[in-house]
Amino acid sequence: MSAIHPSAGSLSPRRPNYRAVTVGTARAWLARREVQLILVTVAIFAITTVHDPSFFSAGNISFLLADAMAVAIIAVGQTLVMLTRGIDLSVAPVLGTAALAVGFLAQNHHLTPLEGVPLALAIGAAMGLGNGAMVAMAGIPPIIATLGSLAVYGGVQAIVAHGQEVVTLPPAYFNLGNGDLVSGIAYLGLIGLGITLLFAVVLWFTRFGRAVYAVGNNAEAARRAGINVKRITAMTYVLCGALAGIAGLVFLAHVGSADSTSGTDSNVELTAIAAALIGGSTLTGGKGGVIGSYLAAIFLEVALAALVDFRIQPIWEPAGVGVLILAAVMTDSTTGRPSLRVGLKSLLQRPGARA
């Protein structure tokens, strides 16, 4: 490529545009979804605190943090799957099944939360493996495969529940799910942060992490570069399932109960997908990261709590989530979408004209 005729001009390899990736300028920082989310969350907090000073209390902050974590942890797993251009609709019953299994053992056999971790991980990973096998091995489109497993795992959850529910748990669970390390910092918030940072490091600095991005950007190119696309894809579903299992444990500890429809009844899978999308991930893969998803889950929680604080009825919460998804995708400056003007033109033009 060195002997390019000067007249080749624009075809010659140019120096990469470093400005676009420089982290120094304020503009570049503001374009980052993570920074935007922190700013907006802080702004909502400030506005709501002016309205109601008790919103900015250690107890409330700690509660919001803990309350957001089940969704945040699932959103981290969902992000992994979405990075490979997939989607996992089946996380809600995975959460529910793990919560039930751990909950029953804790209720009847005094299983400690720490002993519950490997169990929740194993249940989640096994269910995730099912999804991974369908998507990576059988080649079923992810949305269909996980639509199927959503129904199947929902049945599994009902079988595990066997008509009973978890109601009384050892106090260790309550302490974990609602306790603080220092006032204002909930244990669960820290656990979620730890998981998020772990996966952020995995995605940035490990061979597996880079392969995940490569598969999402261009699976064929990744394959030719020697990446085992099927294994990487399957791995993301296993990890997503395992994280949903952990989220089940977190849910159990925070809520203190579980039944045959836990998770599914609160549409946790859709909220987690919403969080991942608001956090900057896309359905087309290869873009986004887990930190954005973690922050977006907290942002959603704070925004919806603020709604309640402003005496807006909780029935508008879903609408709030919907509007936030729309706002997030429409303000995403990095997707290279055409402007509204171009869109209008394409709609109004005479059929046959070039868009």
Add this chain to the structure above:
Amino acid sequence: MSVSVKPRGLIRRRDVTNDQWWMGSLVLLLIAELLYFSIAVQGFWGGGTGMLDQTEYFLDIGVMALGSAFVIFGGDIDLSCGAMASFVGIVMAELWKQGLDIWLAAALALAIAALIGLIQGLIIALFRLESLLVTLATQFILGSLATAIGGGYPPYGFPHSFGSLAGTGTLGPIPLQIFWFAGLGWISFLLIHRTAFGRSLILLGHSREAARYAGVSVSWTRVRAFVLCALFSGLAGVLIAGTYNSVRDDLGDALLLPAITTVVLGGVDIFGGRGHLAGVVFSAFVLGFLYQGLLIEGASQLTANMVGGVVLVVALTLKLTLEQRQGGAALSERLRLRFARGGSP
């Protein structure tokens, strides 16, 4: 902007054959299922009419599936169908409570649904957004709207003529809902397989790029598909309201996933551009009778869903494996080859 061009041919002979094979299998599955349940499950057969009566409990899913089929044929997806059905049911009931004639109320509610579908389609087409994202958002918003409009105790007890015509009425032994479904299915069939709109829709499901070069207005075709989907979803909501003689703010929510399952089991490619509407009609009956049979047998709703999920995954795995193994050959050819070689793949 780059649109991924899928490496497939358009309407080739073998696609038609594949569709026929798929539909044939569905019909066989349906017959086997009906035979099994009639023999094994007490109360399923009911002298034939009992069996027909059960269609009232699942044809609303079929109507929603017909609507979803439009957007799925075009390579999109609509997650707001379920919430749309709930919304239309609630709006209709509230308008009726305000003193409007029930049929006028239903027509008005459907008009509002079409308008929302139009806005939704415009947002998707104008901003070139992923339909999954936008409809996920609309689903949340419509859900809230339905709850807000309906309140805690939405109206019930509609006029008898409505409950009969849009719900549980029969013509001789045949439930009226079958006529609704047949009529809507026939209209959908004509729209998709016999009009320029339908051809454009299938083409852009194949490849947006190709559709644009072929002179199809991609945006406008997508918008029309979303309007139709909203209308059909709304109709499903009206039918549920008629059947149960009441509405709830979440009456359609549970229908969304079964409806998409129906479309996919019907042989329509989830990425659009392939399939036949008749498959959707057959699979509506296959899945519907499966659910009903299991429920009458004493299974729980969750177990019935589970079996539905297994059927979906197994059917798709079978289809995809056969397609992959034999490369370009027609499904019939693949099946023949597969079984002729004594089962070894």
